[in-house]
Amino acid sequence: MPSWQDFQPFLVTGLALGGVYALSGVGLVVLYQATGVVYLAFGAVGAMGALITWSMISDGIANWLCWLACLAFSGVVTLAYGITFGPLLAKRDPLVKATATLGLLLVLFGVMDLLWTTSGGESRAITLPTDNGGFSIAQIQVTWTQVIGLAVGVVIAAGTAAFLRYTKLGTAMRAMANDREITATLGVPVRRVEAAAWLGCGLLAGVAGLLLADMVALDATTLTFLVISSLAAALIARLRSIALTFAAAIVIGVVQNMLVPINAVSNYNDMTPFVLAAIALLVLSRRQVLSRAREDT
Amino acid sequence: MLETTEVAASARHRAPLRRPATGTLVRAVVIVALLLFALLALPQLLSLYYVDAMTEVAIYAVVSLGLGVLVGRVGLVSLGQIAVLAIGAWVAARLLFATTQPYPLVLLEAGLITMAIGTIIGLPALRLRGLYLALLTLMVAGALAIVLASTNFPNGGHGFLGYNGSLINIPPIRRPSIATNDPAYYRYAVVVAILMFLLVFVHIRTKPGRAWSAIRQSEPAALAAGINTTMYKLWAFALASFVTGVAGGVYAGAAHYLYSIDFPAQNSIILLAVVLMGGAYSLWGAVVAGLLSQLLPALLNNWGVSNDWLTILFGIGVVQVLTTAPRGLADQVPKDLARLGRLLLRLATKPTEATAEGTANTAEGTANTAESEAP
Numbered sequence: 236m237p238s239w240q241d242f243q244p245f246l247v248t249g250l251a252l253g254g255v256y257a258l259s260g261v262g263l264v265v266l267y268q269a270t271g272v273v274y275l276a277f278g279a280v281g282a283m284g285a286l287i288t289w290s291m292i293s294d295g296i297a298n299w300l301c302w303l304a305c306l307a308f309s310g311v312v313t314l315a316y317g318i319t320f321g322p323l324l325a326k327r328d329p330l331v332k333a334t335a336t337l338g339l340l341l342v343l344f345g346v347m348d349l350l351w352t353t354s355g356g357e358s359r360a361i362t363l364p365t366d367n368g369g370f371s372i373a374q375i376q377v378t379w380t381q382v383i384g385l386a387v388g389v390v391i392a393a394g395t396a397a398f399l400r401y402t403k404l405g406t407a408m409r410a411m412a413n414d415r416e417i418t419a420t421l422g423v424p425v426r427r428v429e430a431a432a433w434l435g436c437g438l439l440a441g442v443a444g445l446l447l448a449d450m451v452a453l454d455a456t457t458l459t460f461l462v463i464s465s466l467a468a469a470l471i472a473r474l475r476s477i478a479l480t481f482a483a484a485i486v487i488g489v490v491q492n493m494l495v496p497i498n499a500v501s502n503y504n505d506m507t508p509f510v511l512a513a514i515a516l517l518v519l520s521r522r523q524v525l526s527r528a529r530e531d532t
Numbered sequence: 533m534l535e536t537t538e539v540a541a542s543a544r545h546r547a548p549l550r551r552p553a554t555g556t557l558v559r560a561v562v563i564v565a566l567l568l569f570a571l572l573a574l575p576q577l578l579s580l581y582y583v584d585a586m587t588e589v590a591i592y593a594v595v596s597l598g599l600g601v602l603v604g605r606v607g608l609v610s611l612g613q614i615a616v617l618a619i620g621a622w623v624a625a626r627l628l629f630a631t632t633q634p635y636p637l638v639l640l641e642a643g644l645i646t647m648a649i650g651t652i653i654g655l656p657a658l659r660l661r662g663l664y665l666a667l668l669t670l671m672v673a674g675a676l677a678i679v680l681a682s683t684n685f686p687n688g689g690h691g692f693l694g695y696n697g698s699l700i701n702i703p704p705i706r707r708p709s710i711a712t713n714d715p716a717y718y719r720y721a722v723v724v725a726i727l728m729f730l731l732v733f734v735h736i737r738t739k740p741g742r743a744w745s746a747i748r749q750s751e752p753a754a755l756a757a758g759i760n761t762t763m764y765k766l767w768a769f770a771l772a773s774f775v776t777g778v779a780g781g782v783y784a785g786a787a788h789y790l791y792s793i794d795f796p797a798q799n800s801i802i803l804l805a806v807v808l809m810g811g812a813y814s815l816w817g818a819v820v821a822g823l824l825s826q827l828l829p830a831l832l833n834n835w836g837v838s839n840d841w842l843t844i845l846f847g848i849g850v851v852q853v854l855t856t857a858p859r860g861l862a863d864q865v866p867k868d869l870a871r872l873g874r875l876l877l878r879l880a881t882k883p884t885e886a887t888a889e890g891t892a893n894t895a896e897g898t899a900n901t902a903e904s905e906a907p
Contacts, residue, residue, distance in 0.1 A: 273663060323855050330609055330662040334808070335854045337801050341847030344798065349840040460797055463674055470667060502682040509675035516668050520659045 243375045245492040248450075251381035253488025254388025255446045256508075259465030260472070260480040261395050262439030267474045268412040269432035270321055272332045274313070276339040278462030280437060281444020282455050283343050284309040286351050288445065289359050289453060298364070306441035312343075313437025314430060321429055325415070340459065347455040359453040361445065384446055391439065392481040399477070404431055464491075467512035473519060487511055571722055575715035583718050585830035587786050590721040593822030594728045594779040596807045597815070598772035601732060603804075604812030605741065606768045607748040609666040611800050612673030616773055618680055618795040620646040620780020625705050625790055626686045626694050635708035639724065639781040646777025647770050654769035658762055661751075670800075677797050685790035704788035721782050728775045729815060736815075740767055802843065805850040811862035820862050 259277060266274050284305035291301040316339050324332050351359070365379035399405035407428045410418040419425045447461055468487055472479035487508045494504035575583055595617055602608045610616075624642035627633065633641075657668050686694030687702045711720035735741055743764040746754035755761050784790060806824045811817030824846075829839050857864045 273667070320851065320855065327854075328662060330666055331854055333663055333666065334609065334804070335851050337805065338847045338849075338851035338854070341798075341801065341805060341850065342844050343847075345840040345843030345845075345847060348843070349838055456796070456798070460674070463670060466667065467671065470664075470671075503678060506675045506678045509671040509678075513668055513671045513675070516660060516664060516671075517656045520664065 241496040242493055245495050246489065247375055247377050247381055249489035249492030250485065251384035251488070252450060252492060253485035254385035255443055255450065256465045256468050256488050257388035257481045257484035258391045258439055258446075259443040259462065260468035260484045261392050261477055262436045262443070263466060263469045264472065264474055264477060264480050265395055265399070265408065266432050266436040267469070269408040270317070270332075270411075270429050271325075271329050271415075272317075272321070272336060273329065273466070273474070274436055274440075275333055275336045275462060275466075276313075276316070276343060277436070277440045277443075277465070279340045279343040279347070279455075279459040280309045280312055281305075281440040281442075281447065281462075282458030283312075283347050283444075284441045285361060285444040285448035285453055285458065286347060286359075286455065289361055289448075290351075292361070302445060305445050306438050309441030309444065310434050310437040312339075313440060314434045317433030318426075318430055321433065322426065344455065344459055347459075351455065361448045361453055363445075363449050380446070380449055384450060387442065387446070388481065388484065392477055396477045404428060408432060464508035467508035470512045471515040471519075483511075483515075567722075567726065571719055575718055580714055581834070582830065583714050584786075585827055587714070587718045587721045588826040588830075589822040590718070590725040591779050591783050591786065591822075592803075592826050593819050594725050594775050594782075595803065596810065596821035596825075597728060597732055597818040598774075598776040598779070599803060599807045600812045600815070600818045600821075601735075601744075601768055601772045601775075603807060604814075604817070605736065605744040605748065606765060607662075608765065608768065609662075609804065610669040610772070611666055611804060612669040612676070613772075613776060613803055614795050614797070614800040615673035615676040615680075616646060616650055616776045617780045617783065618676070618792075619649055620777030621784045621787075621790055621795075622680070622685055622780070623777065624781035624784040628705055628784065629686050629694055629703075635706075635785070639778050642781035642784075643774045643778040646780065647774040650773025650777075651766060651770045654766055654773075658765050658769075673800055674797060677792070677795065680792045680795065684792060687789070702789065705784050705790070707785040717786060721786065724778060724782055728778060729818075732771065732775065733815065735771060740764060740771075744768060802846055805846040808853045809846065809849040809861055811864075814862045817862040 263274055263277060266272055287308055288301040288305040291304055292298060316336075320335055324335055363380050363383075365383055367378070370377055399409055407418065407423045408431075410421070410423060411425065411428060415425060443465070444458060447458055451457060451461065464487065465484070468480050468484035471483035490511070491504050491507040494500050494507065570586075574586060578586065595613060598616075599610060599613045602610050620642050623645045624638055627638045627641055628635075631638075653672055657665055657672075660668055683693050684695045707717055708720060711717040736744075743754070743759045743761075746757060746759055747761050747764060751761055787794070802825060803821075806821040807817065810820035810824060828842055832839055832842060
């Protein structure tokens with residue numbers, strides 16, 4: 236058994252990764268609440284945004300412009316998908332809506348593989364300027380990127396919770412989570428609120444894509460399927476509670492990284508999100524056998 | 533309830549008196565002719581490259597069939613079927629290295645063991661419905677992929693895992709003695725696929741099939757009608773896992789060497805896409821899905837076109853199927869061809885009114901599509 240000393244650096248990376256999972260999870264929960272869509276292309280959009288940023292940086296364009304391009308791409312693609320297919324599929328089963336986003340995932344995945352071929356063996360990386368700076372607490376080296384990862388997670392989670400609680404648009408989103416038809420009857424511009432949720436989710440996908448490209452790897456497949464880990468946090472919260480999503484994301488990030496120094500399981504540490512989400516799904520659904528009957532359309 | 537039983541009973545009495553409809557007869561003849569062509573003529577006509585591709589088509593048609601049972605018959609979406617295929621291949625490879633049993637027996641055992649694993653995973657998952665079940669299968673598949681990546685596939689080594697890390701003198705996975713070369717193995721794979729299709733066909737036409745369609749339409753109603761929904765859903769899981777496990781066994785022999793990168797997570801998503809595009813509600817859809825996912829990449833490779841275009845196409849296809857044509861290509865193409873045929877016929881007979889008729893026909897077509905969206 237490794238000593239506490241060995242775990243310390245992994246606690247830091249775990250918290251940072253957990254922060255990014257939290258930010259992605261919150262984006263997924265808000266979009267699901269407002270539109271009923273589980274956005275499985277979240278990771279793919281962020282990945283492509285990050286790859287665009289990488290290409291622009293290699294071309295020597297100013298860094299901040301490249302980061303903005305990533306956010307703009309993710310936001311625009313997500314918004315365009317939401318505006319086009321959201322209304323078309325609005326009355327369908329949540330399962331159909333989620334499956335349709337797999338279509339977007341495949342399209343983006345194909346485009347990424349086509350434009351940024353990986354066969355050459357060249358490795359890409361995005362290094363944020365915050366990677367170099369940092370400080371140490373009790374002999375643990377912490378980079379500013381890791382601080383940003385956790386901080387952005389906290390800020391987004393708290394900000395979103397406040398936004399949903401106190402603003403007019405947030406109230407409209409919560410109303411739509413309860414009942415889309417009645418909300419429309421009350422005069423809420425349903426489509427516009429949905430579009431806002433899509434745009435917000437897309438921007439978060441861009442942020443998550445950039446941070447994960449720096450922290451994990453800039454690789455289309457890895458980033459595309461990291462959405463599953465973020466989704467795990469959202470699923471543990473039953474796609475409802477922001478606070479629970481945040482807590483679950485931090486736990487997943489920390490556990491996943493704390494397992495690395497333990498030799499017996501270090502090969503399996505990436506299973507953490509899947510296993511935790513599977514257990515949570517099964518435990519939380521114990522009393523839910525027929526209560527979802529309304530979804531049978 | 534009583535009335536329907538009576539009607540059903542009288543229908544059963546009348547049935548033997550009627551001659552089989554000519555449509556059924558024609559369909560049977562067409563199917564037999566196609567199968568004979570696929571079994572006897574195709575290996576002679578095609579180069580080895582395409583024979584191998586067609587072997588993959590036969591394997592993936594069975595995998596699609598398994599997913600089609602879940603999606604089309606019971607309404608359960610699984611995003612982890614490639615992981616199930618990997619389990620089948622793993623078990624078959626382990627058995628083939630460990631024993632000298634005849635190949636069909638190994639296939640049967642691989643199917644049964646995969647079925648047991650699938651059922652064990654499926655049992656708790658049955659508490660979940662729809663979206664949550666799909667996401668759970670995604671999670672389980674992700675976890676299995678990580679396990680497989682670190683255990684690796686058996687390659688003649690010792691121990692339970694049968695993995696020889698030194699990677700020298702790795703024997704290939706054996707094939708049945710009657711089908712050692714590629715064309716013979718292709719025929720073998722097609723025969724196995726036919727047996728699996730027959731197995732599923734029998735299920736669909738008998739009691740389980742009726743129970744599944746009742747569950748698909750409304751689970752509370754099925755429960756109220758006295759159907760043991762849990763058992764039949766589990767049965768569907770078991771059947772799908774069994775055929776997928778057998779397909780995995782056939783895959784092991786076809787590939788000779790297995791690697792965990794042959795079963796990437798995105799393939800489960802592509803599989804769902806092609807099954808939906810092919811048409812989850814018909815058995816033909818599974819064949820179409822097999823062709824889409826295995827023959828098209830082989831064709832494109834041969835022409836030097838990147839497979840990424842295909843991924844993009846499948847992505848567009850799945851959105852198109854979900855928004856406008858839920859029954860997939862197997863249903864849509866014959867309809868469209870018939871419509872085109874009618875249009876051409878009218879063009880030929882009444883050249884002057886052709887344009888007017890054409891527009892009317894299109895309008896009819898749109899109505900048709902809207903109608904078929906209902907289920």
